[in-house]
Amino acid sequence: MLYVLCICKCSFLEIDNEQILDLLDPSSSNLQIGEDIKKGVYVENLKEIEVTSAWEGAANRKVTATNMNCASSRSHSVFTCVIESKWELQGVTHHRQKSSGAEGERLKEATNINKSLSTLGLTIMNLVNVSNGKSLHVPYSDSKLTFLLQDSLGGN
Template sequence: MMLQEKENPDRKHKNYQCRCSFLEIYNEQIGDLLDPTQRNLEIKDDPKSGLYVENLSEEYVTSYEDVTQILIKGLSSRKVGATSVNSKSSRSHIVFTFIIESWSKGESSKCFSSSKTSRITLVDLAGLDRDKLEDAGRQHVQEDKNVKKSLSQLGHVVNNLAKSSEPENSGDTPYGSSCLTSLLRESLGGNSKLTVICNISLNRHSGEILSTLRFGQRIKSVRNDPVINEISEDDVNDLSDQIGQL
């Protein structure tokens, strides 16, 4: 669905197109929360757009209500488990992505003069809960093992980036060590602005609180290099000229 901005001070007509995707990482496998039949999806690398999840469904939205319905739909499919203190402890990481594309053109132009693409990614990490799971069978033990492993790898990536003074020095960062760190590559040391919220409870283990606070302190040192993803009219003309010369 395409939206159009009615008034614009720079006298350009702008059109917007918004779409969402919602996935979970469960036992190091990527699943589509908007289409639960799509499991074990693969991460691919496109030379132009970067990393993406192959066959991940996207839904177009035009309002806040549309986005809310997608969130409700996806969260209803998330993997959870009961612990002694939490009846719905998250057993998977989830990644909600909101993509906004815009096109603009001057009043005298019939063709779009520029386009921009923005991406908002919201990530909720699975809880690393030291309280024993109720009915802790083999499946729950494996879940806990994978959660600990992926969080440990995330911490390793953050530690590596925190030691780098410039984003371009992060070439040796082990992003590919897990699905989570692969998907967060742009968010950690890449082309993005990053905000991290760390949750703690004074009623929980002091070791967990200290570990969370240390993680928050380290990730503050991660430096990103955000730039506007824009294709201008000049870029389009240059590409057209190059094609014409072939």
């Protein structure tokens, strides 16, 4: 019999005056950014927990009153979800995450996902260049993701 379990681990940070704060651990301060070949860019000592609600960290955000809003955010926040799947087959537990070792159809899917994200990055970069007066093709139609996001990306 096959049992599948999905786990959602989340982190929630705030960048306030170029200082990174962990919204899930308010006692943390001035966390540092690191870079790793496998993990990519990450925040050192950022708490990652199984969370059922984003409100757990939202209560720790810095807000203040302005003339336009009684609870205006004074910072950026980044909410990250990491989805892991575990399954058990014949008494052996399998775990899949970022380094999936994809083959066949899974590799094809991963390739298409990466193509979509690369196209999204190129689209955004070209939009910035167009807004700076350069005449460039914006590749909205090169992926379904960018085509669907065209109105949002174009500012409509």
